Amino acid sequence: METEEKKLENLLKWAAHLGITDSSNGVPSHSHSSLGHSLTISHFPLAGGRGLGAVRGIREGELILKVPKSALFTTRSLLNKDHNLSHAVNSHPSLSSAQILTVCLLYEVGKGKNSWWHPYLMLLPRSYDILATFGQFEQQALQVDDAIWAAGKAVLKAEIEWKEASKLMKQLQLKPQLVSFKAWLWASGTVRILSQLMHTKIIGSWILVSSRTMYIAWDEAGCLCPVGDLFNYAAPGEEPNGLENVGGMMNASSLTEGDAEGILDSEKFNPQLQRLTDGWFEEEANAYCFYARQSYEKGEQVLLSYGTYTNLELLEHYGFLLDENPNDKFFIPLDTGIYSSGSWPKESQYIHQNGKPSFALLSALRLWLTPANQRRSVGHLAYSGCQLSVDNEVSVMKWISKKCHGQLKNLPTSSEEDNLLLSTIDKIQDYKTPMELKRVLSTFGGEVCTFLEANGVQRGKNGGELSFSGKTKLSIERWKLAVQWRLRYKTTLADCISYCSEIINSLLCKNVSTVRTKQLMR
Template sequence: MNLSSEAEEGGLKMLLKWAAEHGVEVSESYSSLGLGHSLSVSSFPGAGGRGVAALRPITKGDLLLKVPKSALITTRSLLSRDETLSVALKPHPSLSPTQVLTVCLLYEINKGKASPWHPYFLHLPRSYSILAAFGELESQALQVDYAVWAAQKAITKAKYEWKQASALMKELKLKPPLLSFRAWIWATGTISSRTLHVPWDEAGCLCPVGDLFNYAAPTEESDSFEDVDNWKNEYAKDDLDMHHSQRLTDGGYEEDAAAYCFYAKKNYNVGEQVLLSYGTYTNLELLEHYGFLLEDNPNEKVFIPLELDMHSLSCWPKESLYIHQNGRPSFALMCALRLWATPPYQRKSIGHLAYSGCQISKGNEICVMKWIAKKCDAVLKEMPTAVEEDKSLVHLIDKMEEYENPWEWVKEASAAFGGEYGNDNILKAACVVGRDEEPSTALVRTKMLIDRWKLAVQWRLVYKTVVARCLSYCTDIINSLSVQ
């Protein structure tokens, strides 16, 4: 597998050369883009793009990569190298650890080639599609209220934190472009999507070369179920520990080695992409923190509107009342709805059955399934676009790569779709993006806008697909119970 861009390959060679000089084990020949004796940087179209491939068979537990502490970028490492930065920070104790690291990153970028991490900075993405980077158009394109709210909240939070830190950045005499909100979003995206946990800094660390791995969602093996008798056992397998927030990682900082060490969590064959599982995230969380999502995410959770008294009757946290990626209601949601569907005078005497995950009665179960099915059907009908429309739109957006001039694509998209895709929205937004800018800059920003828009469409498509699966599942259960 060869990297498609010569410029990207040249940048990678520079990065690997820099990494070798800073104690990271890479191949003797940088032209091979190798990391140690087991890995090589490669391209995986449709599977994360640039990533890391196995050069030899890898066994679960093998050490994949070791990045020395001296190569890591942390607030402490940056402050220890620059007294001006250290002194300037002292009058600003209200800034959070993440805000401090964001300012420190921009300050280090401001040094240009004088920064020892300059080759690494050159290799970082020029933009991120995290929720904080969304505009109003992309936010509304999510269509689902709680997702739109999450995007708006992320944008508001980013603006607040930027304004809070602006005085410090001006004191540090950052170049005007680095003082902008756009630069802040870029630095925020870098830190949000690329930092790894270290015990001495809540904000984490940037790990050059260690961030070349792509993401794999951690999963737990579970048995499928096909009949009513298996429901209770299957629901009992749900992960209900809402207080368990430990991040799943494939490595960590090791004091004995004074390095960040990465390990294989599974076996890999030659040429296979080596992935890291750095946490269990829903697609909305992936979008918020990392700027991407997974079409088939085993950790996806879809929420549908519930009646107010359902929440008041249930002792389960709201975040546990969801639909699984496979369309099955969560254990907690089923418990809450079974109790809700029970007559008030019976709830005290048989409530323990609902909380234990037991089916209360056939009639109760049918009532619950009918309510969920009706709600799912209503949710789908209330959406501005249907599943097939969203699929067509994603396909059309993918065709943008075939156009040398994105403006031609924008015109075709506007002609093909009305509503949010028409002249009053996407085309208008694209034109606003390009106003008073150099054509090349305008095209880049238009592409970024459409990339974010595509992510919003993909997110809502996954949402609707899961809701449709739930509708189908509930209908099947109703039919199965009705003939018993």
Template sequence: MDEEEATKLETFLKWATTLGISDSTLNSQSCLGHTLSISYFPNAGGRGLSAARDVNKGELILKVPKSALMTSQSLMSNDHTLSVSLSKMCLSSTQILTVALLNEVAKGKRSWWYPYLTQFPTNYDVLASFDEFEIQALQLDDAIWAAEKASEKAKMEWESAKTVMEELMFKPHYMSFKAWIWASASISSRTMHIPWDAAGCFCPVGDFFNYAAPDEEQVLSEDSTNADMGAKSLRLTDGVFEEKYDAYCFYARRDYKKGEQVLLSYGTYTNLELLEHYGFILNENPNDKAYVPLPSDIHSLCSWPADSLYIDQIGKPSFALLAAMRLWATPTHLQKSVRHVACSGSIVSNANEIIVMQWLIKECYSVLKIFTTSIEEDDSLLSVFDKQFESATELKNALLELTGESCAFLKANGLLSDKISGNIALTRKVTRSMDKWKLAIGWRLKYKEMLHDCISHCTRVINDLS
């Protein structure tokens, strides 16, 4: 962190302290330092919060008073013009918060929120920010479609909010699609659920917690809470707004030793969903899923939802996928009599199991064929990125030795030209594109590994049964 950033962080923490944000139940001089402190975790989210002492599971570790939460309501209550302009328009709650955030950022140092706004990232790697090359690097149709949809949705929301931004006389910079993506990515990756606004709230200091996937116990309790609320709207689920404290409260999800990173579960996400909403993937994500094409008649045989028929992170077919496939592989006239066996998760017969495993192996191979690079090629591409490139020429030379995709990257970023020689520095645009390309490669590699592990798993089952 450079000196300027350190000063901004210090100013922010002082500001947060005056607002009553605290990691201590005692009257403390500083908002952090008693239970939590800011640390840097290069391989687990960058800036985050570590335990400043040993912490026990269930302890209240941070409290952020309601008056310190940045919401559409709080932004509008201090800005009559914004409030009047927004009230005339029919915008979604997220569009309203996006406009309100950009409006506030445009005020610069005049904004009451300025110390907090200086702590927002300058850019995000969410799917909606991927360009054509980066989208195609995902290689799989479903993922490409998700990225295109995210980008189209952002564009539509931006277009329909332009009138209000013009009325508010936004400068061209804040009117741009790039600025819109920045603000909407800030919302999707940093807001927390509040009961009074579907767009959520920005929670100073609380949004420094990095993510860990929920464990099984949490998933079960989340499911019941979601059902109670009738919406899949919980974002940061170890944190909750508590009426009795009139504050956002964060609780330790497990015991932590002093110095360990304290993590929060924002919810249950596959890697593609993490990429879409938060701009990162996990190397070990217990909720990651891969899908293979299934026989067209399988859905008429069972009532499992399509998204429950998946291959899990370690390559095992899900309970529902196995049950459905076992039923499908049973001759029609016997299906009724074995339904209860299949639906209870048991093997129907050795022969039936072998048919199921063979089918899965075949389909995993069929999906693997869709990818235009192999696991080995992805691995070697990723290892190229481990190097620090001093100049554009160095990057160009390293990539020219690799697959056709590397040439497409160089072309998309104007690096193929003969003019790229000597010590020309890497531009920010190229570095950003490389970060997103790396994420796309990481995502597809994890997906391929799941399919590959499924093939190994099914092969082992066949060998055991033969």
């Protein structure tokens, strides 16, 4: 069996033959490798594992990798090369482009060493921790209703798509193991566009959501990009054209409530978009080109921004979380009347990862907590982001704080318990005997016991040692991700409570000071 190092060597040699290169002149530096001029494959244990590192100083905006169109794994390229595949696919017009590309991947995997893509396929991950792979236990471990719903929806969608594509896979006579739902989850996690194109009214454009696939104009399913998909992810800063910035624009232009509604509900507001990624297909070069998003020193990991995602979205589409994600956001239950009192969309009313309420949430609550007969007269102030009064602002902060307290109280575990659980999960695979594990369970039994029961962990044959199957080990990783996500949710709500308390204290102190000043001036 080939070692990982040998597989990498074969991939880079194959890639060089196809013209994939990190050389600025577009010519591979060496016939035996597509890398070496700017990049090298390295291991970054604390930042994504295997990735691409700089072999020299790299300047921001510099071209660092070029992948010719002929090297892209696309539906069109596969169908053009295989008449049998093309005929079968054309007989199933109801399948989406993502489903077709998923089937094409499984079809190529089924060819084994006979596949032209074999060096590339051999290095694809063997499993993913995206939400669609979460079992019932891992879904419930998320604890928060919105996250549990998102996981359940992802699983259901994957099942539906798999069943719809089953006839095509059987027509192609794929091996039984490649027609299974497990194989579908792997293949769709590798290539498919995950569900929808998200339309954002404020930006007025379509944003592509994908897993390992990269956007190409001629296929909605995108493409697999050999070597290019070795870049690990770096979160961009918050989008400058997002809803938060719209608030500032409204404040600057003193818009009325009616003006704001017009902007939010029409396509008039369409500022020039910044690039959502650091790589795109260039027609002139007939290649996918990647540019350095910042300057890098030799040895540093070179990262790629896939776009702006919350941690739940990263978990849904990519199967990982970020410890510090500037684009993370969390939602708290809001009364129906809050949505009807203004025109801010639901998705804009959230808590930032640092605990601060969003511009839209504050504006909506300021207006909602104003008597109905006074809202029209202060609407323009609320929409411009202004505080309406000290009493109103204090009420807003108290309302948010109370909601956050309620959410934290209703969740099954506290932040402290989650931190202890994460420590336990890190150690659980180190316990070899039932006696050792029993000591752990006596300290933290509930959720750990449920996990062991859900995964059927049993004693092995060797002296009563516990046996963890590969499936169980994967479940442990997904369980850990679920606990990490819910811990971040709770931390953000706690930070929001602290933020609200600080604002209340500041407002009250300032108000008292103002009253005293007025009394002294009399």
